[in-house]
Amino acid sequence: MLAALALMLWVSEYRYLIQKTWRQESSNMDKLAGVAKEAIITKNDFLVVYYFKEYKRNPMVKSVALQLPDGQFSVHTDTRFMGTVRQDADGFWALSIEAPAMRHVKDAQENIRELAAPIYHGAEKLAVVRVEYYEEIVRQLILKELYVIMWGLVWVGVGVLLIGFFGAMLLALTFTRPIEQLVAAVRSIGEGKWEKRIDMERSDELGYLATEFNHMAKKLEDLYSAQQFFVRSLTHDLGAPLAGIRGYVDLWHDGVDLGSEKTQQALATMRVATDRMKRALQETLDLFKIRAGRMQLSKKPFSLRDLAAETVRILAPLGDARKMKIRVQSSVNNGEMDVFADRDKISQVITNLISNALKYTPQGAGDILVRIMKNEKATVLCVADKGPGMTDEDQKKIFLPFYRIQSDAAGEKIPGTGLGLAIAQGIVEAHNGRIWVESQLGKGTKFYFALPNEKS
Ligand SMILES: Nc1ncnc2c1ncn2[C@@H]1O[C@H](COP(=O)(O)OP(=O)(O)OP(=O)(O)O)[C@@H](O)[C@H]1O
Ligand SMILES: [Mg+2]
Numbered sequence: 392m393l394a395a396l397a398l399m400l401w402v403s404e405y406r407y408l409i410q411k412t413w414r415q416e417s418s419n420m421d422k423l424a425g426v427a428k429e430a431i432i433t434k435n436d437f438l439v440v441y442y443f444k445e446y447k448r449n450p451m452v453k454s455v456a457l458q459l460p461d462g463q464f465s466v467h468t469d470t471r472f473m474g475t476v477r478q479d480a481d482g483f484w485a486l487s488i489e490a491p492a493m494r495h496v497k498d499a500q501e502n503i504r505e506l507a508a509p510i511y512h513g514a515e516k517l518a519v520v521r522v523e524y525y526e527e528i529v530r531q532l533i534l535k536e537l538y539v540i541m542w543g544l545v546w547v548g549v550g551v552l553l554i555g556f557f558g559a560m561l562l563a564l565t566f567t568r569p570i571e572q573l574v575a576a577v578r579s580i581g582e583g584k585w586e587k588r589i590d591m592e593r594s595d596e597l598g599y600l601a602t603e604f605n606h607m608a609k610k611l612e613d614l615y616s617a618q619q620f621f622v623r624s625l626t627h628d629l630g631a632p633l634a635g636i637r638g639y640v641d642l643w644h645d646g647v648d649l650g651s652e653k654t655q656q657a658l659a660t661m662r663v664a665t666d667r668m669k670r671a672l673q674e675t676l677d678l679f680k681i682r683a684g685r686m687q688l689s690k691k692p693f694s695l696r697d698l699a700a701e702t703v704r705i706l707a708p709l710g711d712a713r714k715m716k717i718r719v720q721s722s723v724n725n726g727e728m729d730v731f732a733d734r735d736k737i738s739q740v741i742t743n744l745i746s747n748a749l750k751y752t753p754q755g756a757g758d759i760l761v762r763i764m765k766n767e768k769a770t771v772l773c774v775a776d777k778g779p780g781m782t783d784e785d786q787k788k789i790f791l792p793f794y795r796i797q798s799d800a801a802g803e804k805i806p807g808t809g810l811g812l813a814i815a816q817g818i819v820e821a822h823n824g825r826i827w828v829e830s831q832l833g834k835g836t837k838f839y840f841a842l843p844n845e846k847s
Contacts, residue, residue, distance in 0.1 A: 502526035585612035624793035632664035681817030752778030
């Protein structure tokens with residue numbers, strides 16, 4: 392295949408060189424004829440002789456001659472023919488042409504090619520320039536040139552092969568290896584090895600890919616541990632009350648008689664336990680909806696001040712039980728429809744904030760204050776208590792699902808799932824609002840949320 396290609400290339404290149412040579416020689420003939428004409432007109436034979444001799448130095452050229460119309464060679468580089476007259480067919484050929492011509496002559500020893508060009512002065516034919524070439528030498532010279540070209544091509548080919556080889560090696564070193572590394576890392580992640588990272592210091596696209604991969608892996612790892620935490624917490628929240636219920640069921644199953652008073656107590660405990668489980672499930676479901684962006688909001692304008700007052704009325708009995716008052720303060724005009732939001736969902740947020748304040752503030756520490764403020768951009772609600780407060784560290788974490796501050800103040804175990812604030816945050820943010828906390832350990836806590844005023 393390669394050999395056939397090389398042969399084709401060889402043949403076509405050879406043909407091209409032959410054609411080029413004769414084209415070149417034909418155009419030289421014009422120059423030669425020009426010089427001869429000039430010499431004839433100025434009668435300067437010496438110029439022609441000198442020029443023809445120079446021309447014959449070319450090894451392809453056998454002879455150069457100037458033949459007059461009567462057949463006489465006025466100049467001939469083969470001195471034997473100088474001044475001789477040729478009127479045979481050979482001589483006649485050149486005399487008969489009217490335009491530059493070419494012919495092959497098969498001599499006894501060699502193949503000759505002859506080019507001839509007539510010289511005119513007006514309509515008068517002054518003479519003919521004749522140049523004979525050795526065909527064999529022309530062929531040899533062309534073959535020599537062809538060899539040079541072909542060797543050049545071979546070297547170029549070898550060079551290309553070498554460059555290709557080293558290029559491929561370089562490519563393997565600079566790209567294939569890092570890509571293999573990336574693939575291995577992706578596979579590890581796929582197998583659940585979340586801690587896998589790529590160690591690659593590069594400033595190109597692959598380095599960028601590695602950095603992005605590491606970010607993604609970190610996010611996946613965080614997500615996975617959050618999910619683990621979520622499942623553990625939920626299992627605990629459902630598992631603990633279930634275990635309690637199961638304990639009583641086992642007693643009754645074994646025929647143990649607790650007596651009517653203890654039985655009543657057990658039933659009350661079981662009711663609280665099932666309520667807790669129901670709440671935990673409901674809250675988890677809410678959170679899932681929020682996380683999946685599937686929370687439906689039915690927005691309408693309403694007064695945040697009215698909603699706060701209403702919520703406080705509902706929760707007041709809880710406060711009374713803990714000997715705490717919940718006061719409402721508002722700088723918003725009575726009855727002003729200041730927010731455009733889902734009233735039930737916002738009520739859920741306020742309920743959680745106030746019930747947290749009630750739950751976590753020890754009895755006698757002070758009252759709870761609910762304030763509503765408004766500026767040109769947003770309406771803000773604040774729930775302030777004089778409870779235990781929290782550290783900066785805890786302030787950063789309390790909005791995370793299931794996060795609860797570990798405190799065993801007075802050994803009191805306050806019930807809760809740790810989902811309330813996460814849900815509140817989800818609801819507020821779904822309204823393009825913001826929720827935040829300001830707190831000082833030992834002084835109290837203020838929870839704020841802001842809802843944009845404009846209809847959005
Ligand atoms: N006003 C507050 N003062 C002190 N700590 C608080 C206050 N509000 C919340 N916290 C802390 O933040 C944690 C998270 O509150 P969050 O409302 O999310 O959950 P929870 O009250 O424990 O349970 P629930 O899901 O029933 O609301 C609480 O467990 C508590 O430790
Ligand atoms: Mg709560």
